[in-house]
Amino acid sequence: MTPKSTRSSLLCPNCRRLISSDEPLCPYCGIRKPGSGFKNNAMVRGMSDPDLLLKVIIGINVVMYAVSLLFSGHGIGVTANPLSFLSPSNNSMLLLGASGTLPIDRFGRWWSLVSANWLHGSILHILFNMLAVRNLAPFVVREFGSYRMVIIFTLGGVGSYFVSYLAGVSFTIGASGAVCALVGAALYFGKSRGGEYGNAVYRQVSGWVVSMAIFGFMIPGINNWAHGGGIAAGAGLAWAFGYLERKRESQKDKTVALVCVLGTLGVLLWAVGSTTVLWMNYR
Template sequence: MSNPTSMICPGCGTLINTDEKRCPHCGAYNPNLWGLGPALNRLFGGRIDVLTLIPTACIALYAISLLLDLGAALSMGGGLFGMLSPGNIPLLVLGMTHGEAPWWTVLTATYLHGSLLHILFNVLWIRQLGPDVGHFFGPARYFIIYTVAGAIGFILSNLISGYPTVGASGAIFGLFAAIIVYGRNHKTQMMSLMTRQMWQWAIMLFVLGFLMSGVNNWAHLGGFIGGWITAQILVSSSEYREGRITILIALLCLLLTVLGFVLSILEYFPLLLS
């Protein structure tokens, strides 16, 4: 297959040749990003739905964690809330985080889940909030917010409690925060109503976390803080097309997460054989 000869400039959105050293329209240097430009445009530019990639990855990794230890997965020791729970060793192999865990687990644990209800609720929230954050900020900024919020949530959790933990809820609280930040900076009637609703949902879920066992409230708090800070940094540029720097940061988040899964499997896979 021949390489494409044209691409969309990530700086101004104009169609240009891939061999341009500078965009002739906006002057952006190296718009092709060393040959990565077309692929990044497909990933974060709408042809590939990055909003779907996150819940799909969560579901796929949950299925893998069950298959790695079917005995634990089919055990009903945890009752309804523990239905189809992966064993601890498969979760450790795939990147569960805890107080003494390697650095990469704060990225990988966001895509892992501890039971059927756990992943069901989290995927539903991601599908509910993700499209709005992607629409307001753009897909690359959405991925950055999701990644940073999830990581900061687990960092806070590991520093304070240190208990083994998985789940996307910290990142989800970061999405709540991102929509609130956007609404505070775009004061229309619709955004005011949406901001109020996000506050209500976030507070309700945070309070419920104290009424249920096994809920990582520190990750929720850290994720909300991480999402708020990241959204505050990104909201001023949310009205503009996602540029090269934003896309490269999103790519870095993706590569670090994938690297984390590889490192975790290499580190802990022998545990499955013992």
């Protein structure tokens, strides 16, 4: 009697074709060890679903905003000014990871270059930024891939606040730096792709950049240095990664994206955990 085969099948984590789990190389795309646990990690697979990815990004921002309000206590801003309505206290935002020369130079909080991208100063602040994410992220996913979008959003946000720090901005928060990194990537895509479609994308995104610049100089408190830094960082990362018409996402892209996700979660959990301890001790 012939023994039953114990071979099982899976979807290649790179090209999503059905293959045997013990293949040393995917016969379709050539990725090494497609059945390894790391390459089939649930978090890595989850980043390949653009809808889920978008919901997670927006969800984390909403949770961090709610946490910042919780730790603000009676210091929540409830004013008639819509730009500052339901604003967390500065102390709450500082503890949770606001960035700038004050947190970095005085307290050594370099990790705030990550955390500041997930904090917001009012209900309108988070609403506008999440609407921008909702509009821009799907385009960047379509043209660059979901893993590269995660890298651009994360590292572009860090780059935006590093530029802001070098410019001497003392205290700053918001996802707009990371959003501007997506703008920079879209700008690079349109310019480098060319043709009717690429030129149309470039013209539209250039109009957004001009509008943001005008808006930034008209409304006080907007961090134009972070916006400019985010656009530059996003364009630079887009240049480094290329886009899907030229180059398929690699396992290296997926690994860097996973590091970005784990690093971000680690920073945010540290920020919330340490703030919780302080809040409990000084109530």
